Amino acid sequence: MSNSVMQVCPESVNAPERVMPVTIITGFLGSGKTTLLNHILNNRHGLKIAVIVNEFGDIDIDSQLLVSVDENMVQLGNGCICCTINQSLVDTVYEMVDRHDSVDYIVVETTGIADPLPIMLSFVSTELRDVTRLDSVLTVVDAESFTSTHYESEAALNQLIFGDIILLNKTDLVSPQVVDGLEDYIRSIKPSARIISTQYGEVPLPLILDIGFNDSSTYLNSSKLSHLHDYEHSHHLENDGFVAVSFESESLPEQLRQCPFDLPKFQNFLDHLSPDVYRAKGIVWFQGSQLRHILQLSGKRCDMKSVHATSLKENRSQSPKRNQLVFIGRNLDAERIKRQLIECLAT
Structure with missing residues (x-):
């Protein structure tokens, strides 16, 4: 990984008022978000990452599949941190930022049926904007099972609309012609998105971390802003x-x-x-x-x-x-x- 990615504001990391870069990983059910997250943790080259996972359902499966999660589901064996959102997102992030063990980066993994917009707005329209910087929203798409019927779900459609980078995953399972068609379809929904084809979520981290690709002005004036509350996945499930x-x-x-x-x-x-x-x-x-x-x-x-x-x-x-x-x-x-x-x- 290049030094430009590795060195995340080194002078401010130990300062209480440091601004922490944040990447949000979203994508429809089964697209490969946890696989991508494990790839990031396995290839971070010393970058200390705090992971926030928002598991859907009563059983926390994904956190058990993460790399070297310890008994308390907080400290990863590789020096990174993992927790679930069992309180407000704002409080969870502040807990990460206030830690004194030099966390460099925060990655938030949403559920497969989550609308990413409320999470994004939490970072740019609440007090979190003073301590974090939303770097980008990564949307993972399953190239094999992708279908427009996903977008009977408003949340799934918003995963594309608000994605800064679209990772077209599992491209090894389809033909090049299918990949080309999917890219054309995605660009019809989000022309400005950067599309990266990948297999098993394996993508060079300099392409997805600390890239400054997010422009909050594209959604900060959204009508949903006035309804912003702490993110609750049950609301989106009920709607969809x-x-x-x-x-x-x-x-x-x-x-x-x-x-x-x-x-x-x-x-x-x-x-x-x-x-x-x-x-x-x-x-x-x-x-x-x-x-x-x-x-x-x-x-x-x-x-x-x-x-x-x-x-x-x-x-x-x-x-x-x-x-x-x-x-x-x-x-x-x-x-x-x-x-x-x-x-x-x-x-």
Whole structure:
């Protein structure tokens, strides 16, 4: 990484009134935001980054998939910091800025159904403008599953409209002609956006961090400004019709809490999953296996990767043999999904 990116106001880093650069990562469900975030953390070359993740659903899956998250979900093993928004965004950011361990940069990862505008406005129209500088909004797009029907969701459309940089991700899964067509479509919505094609969220960090690409004047006078409050994802979900269905072992009757899934039954459940499920993710345990399995489902694409339990953040007061799943979509029958999952347990 070049020195121009590495040196983020070095003289002001230790000063209380320092201005902290902020990058917002947004994008529709399953586009690859967490993969991009892990890429940033793995390739930051000494830059101390504070990560703020705003998980949708009752179970915090993404923070467990981040790099080396410790038991308190605050200090990353690589020297960076991670937290969730469990208070107002303003208070969370101030907590990051006020830390005395020389944080250089803040990255905010939104949920897949979040309208980025309220978050952006929090940095430019509240007291945060005195201690932070909104550097850019990165919108991640899944080149394979991208469809204009995403934009039945106002939040998903705003992810493009307010994106300074559009990362056209997973381009290895489609033809060059499809990539060209997607770029033309994106430019029809946001002509000024910088479009970068990428695979697995791997993009040189000098292209996306500390680039000063955001121009707040393009949205600061938005009609939504008068309605600005602390960001609450439930508001956007209600407007766009999205719901989250959470399933975890701890919520089951006691006799079922230690039961793993039966793999054939669970595979059959996935094969017949409602098309109204846009996104699913989870950490699951199968009968006969000592490994944990990370499930990632986006549209029709499903991936399951096995990992050792020790590589995941666990609450030591709880058994590592537990299942956690979140399903995100429209018109979902929560009770039916939970009932089907219980039927997948090896009892």
